[in-house]
Amino acid sequence: QSVLTQPPSASGTPGQRVTISCSGSNSNIRSNTVNWYQQVPGTAPKLLIYSDNRRPSGVPDRFSGSKSGTSTSLAISGLQSEDEADYYCAVWDDSLNGVLFGGGTKLTVL
Amino acid sequence: EVQVWQFGGGLVQPGGSLRLSCTASGFTFSNCAMSWVRQAPGKGLEWVTGISSSGGATYYADSVKGRFTISRDNSKNTLYLQMNSLSAEDTAIYYCAKAYSGTLYRFDNWGQGTLVTVSS
Numbered sequence: 675q676s677v678l679t680q681p682p683s684a685s686g687t688p689g690q691r692v693t694i695s696c697s698g699s700n701s702n703i704r705s706n707t708v709n710w711y712q713q714v715p716g717t718a719p720k721l722l723i724y725s726d727n728r729r730p731s732g733v734p735d736r737f738s739g740s741k742s743g744t745s746t747s748l749a750i751s752g753l754q755s756e757d758e759a760d761y762y763c764a765v766w767d768d769s770l771n772g773v774l775f776g777g778g779t780k781l782t783v784l
Numbered sequence: 785e786v787q788v789w790q791f792g793g794g795l796v797q798p799g800g801s802l803r804l805s806c807t808a809s810g811f812t813f814s815n816c817a818m819s820w821v822r823q824a825p826g827k828g829l830e831w832v833t834g835i836s837s838s839g840g841a842t843y844y845a846d847s848v849k850g851r852f853t854i855s856r857d858n859s860k861n862t863l864y865l866q867m868n869s870l871s872a873e874d875t876a877i878y879y880c881a882k883a884y885s886g887t888l889y890r891f892d893n894w895g896q897g898t899l900v901t902v903s904s
Contacts, residue, residue: 709889718894718895719879724890724892725890730892762829764831764889764891765889766888772831772834772843772844773831773834773888775821775829778829
């Protein structure tokens with residue numbers, strides 16, 4: 675069981691805005707920057723957001739990240755069918771001295 | 785173009801050993817930390833182990849500590865994962881992940897994944 679808590683599922687219709695939360699603790703999210711990954715089933719994960727709110731080149735500005743205290747969120751605006759995927763938050767944990775992934779959120783575009 | 789290509793994997797009996805390899809090209813391998821991340825069938829991502837760019841520092845998840853060993857050969861642009869005392873719980877797709885230069889866990893390139901099945 676992951677110590678980074680994400681909702682198992684989320685959904686929205688095309689054009690909507692959805693948010694995915696990720697809750698952690700002082701030893702991980704509060705202390706270190708968070709990255710988000712997108713994984714289409716059957717493929718390798720892809721870096722979506724890094725350093726809490728930065729987008730790698732090529733990632734649309736529809737995707738944004740934010741952090742407050744021990745929680746972080748991924749927002750997707752203007753939802754598109756190709757956004758249907760699994761989304762994971764990830765962060766370094768100072769107590770474990772390793773990387774933690776959230777349990778993942780399956781996004782369905784209705 | 786950055787490429788990370790994995791080798792190894794397959795079927796192994798419980799208690800057995802296996803070594804995975806990951807060869808990189810298109811970037812300065814010796815400048816980048818690397819990690820292995822796994823995904824059990826139908827489950828989420830789990831970070832397994834990581835190694836600094838020089839190889840001088842290694843990090844392990846509690847689930848594999850003492851059984852798995854990560855190493856790298858910067859002269860060959862290759863990352864390794866030696867897995868010993870394997871059990872059914874280690875069955876997963878294993879991904880090699882490159883960290884952005886200067887970071888430990890910003891995984892900006894991933895290998896294609898290789899399936900490890902532990903079964904008798």
